[in-house]
Structure formats: structure tokens, C-alpha cells
Amino acid sequence: MRICVFLSAADLDERYTGPAKEFAELLGKGGHTLVWGGSDVGLMKVVADGVQEAGGRLLGVSVDFLADRAREGADEMVIAKDLAERKRLLLEKADAVVIMVGGTGTLDEATEILELKKHGHTDKPVVLLNTAGFYDGLREQFRRMEDEGFLPRPLTELVFFAEEPVGALAYLEESQGIE
Numbered sequence: 001m002r003i004c005v006f007l008s009a010a011d012l013d014e015r016y017t018g019p020a021k022e023f024a025e026l027l028g029k030g031g032h033t034l035v036w037g038g039s040d041v042g043l044m045k046v047v048a049d050g051v052q053e054a055g056g057r058l059l060g061v062s063v064d065f066l067a068d069r070a071r072e073g074a075d076e077m078v079i080a081k082d083l084a085e086r087k088r089l090l091l092e093k094a095d096a097v098v099i100m101v102g103g104t105g106t107l108d109e110a111t112e113i114l115e116l117k118k119h120g121h122t123d124k125p126v127v128l129l130n131t132a133g134f135y136d137g138l139r140e141q142f143r144r145m146e147d148e149g150f151l152p153r154p155l156t157e158l159v160f161f162a163e164e165p166v167g168a169l170a171y172l173e174e175s176q177g178i179e
Helices: 014-029 042-053 064-069 083-092 104-118 136-147 165-175
Strands: 002-006 033-036 057-063 076-080 096-099 126-129 160-162
Touching: 002 083, 002 104, 014 033, 014 042, 014 165, 033 042, 042 057, 057 064, 057 083, 064 076, 076 083, 083 104, 096 104, 096 165, 104 126, 126 165, 160 165
Parallel strands: 002 033, 002 096, 033 057, 057 076, 096 126, 126 160
Antiparallel strands: none
8 A cells, every 4th residue: 555644854752753663664564655755854754764664665755845855765756846746746646644743734734635535536544643642632623623514524534533553554454455
């Protein structure tokens, strides 16, 4: 499976890097391909390292203004002209999406895939990996949107919240019929 991971390129502490490494190792050992923003810094590097070390493939999609941070030695690296093209390519090349901890860029990517799902433009499974309760507030906001009629589909059809890396990958594999 080609799994797109939206996540931060920031250097973060162990409460975020530990679960990210765990997810990356599971992904690599499962023989999956990481589709990610292509950067070789911060949490993006942690995940790419873990996937590659565990035998998985790396498919990066960087962007012109960040090309100097693109990972050397990825199995495939595409350089998009802008962030909009990058997002489009990331989603096109993936079978599923995992949203890990991140800032405004990650949130932008997350809401785009959920908006596409909401309108039926994709049926790719989406997991929000809620490491250390990072997305508790967002989950509450989504529930309020659902409760007050802002979502035309049940929240459970749009996104699966996983508290642990093993649960995130298990959900994706099950959704794709992989045992």
C-alpha cells in the first residue's frame, strides 16, 4: 500500500518522535511505501529513516522552494512547482492517508483530504494519529460540526482517530483487505 503521511518537518521531542518511529517501522516492515513531503528534516526525516531502515520504499513530493531539503536516496522524488500541486500529487500517489502531528501546513493538508471525502471525490481511508492527545481539540471540533449539521456524512465515514501507531496501520490494512 502507498501511504501518504502528512506531518511536521519540525524537530520535536520524544513524545512525538517515538510514536512516529514506531509507525514508520510498522509501515516499512509491512512492505508499504511512504508517500510524504520529501523533506529530510525534523519529524519527516524521522519517519523516512524508520520506513527505509525497516525495508519500506520512499516516494517524496517536495516543492521548488524546499528542494534543498529534499531527501537524497529516496526511491522516487518529485518536485512540485507550488504547495497546491504538491498536495494534489501526494494525494494522487497514495492509497491511504495518515495525519500525524504538525502545524498549519499539516492542518491544511488534513482538511483538504477530508473535504474531498465529504464531497465523494475520494474514498481513500484517512487516519488521524492522535499522538499524546495532540488532536483532542480537533476531534471535539469535528464532533461539534457533526452534531450541529455541518457535515453531510458521519464523521466516522470521513476519518478514523487512532491513539497508537499499531491501530492506525491495522485500520488502513483492514480497509484495503490486507491481513
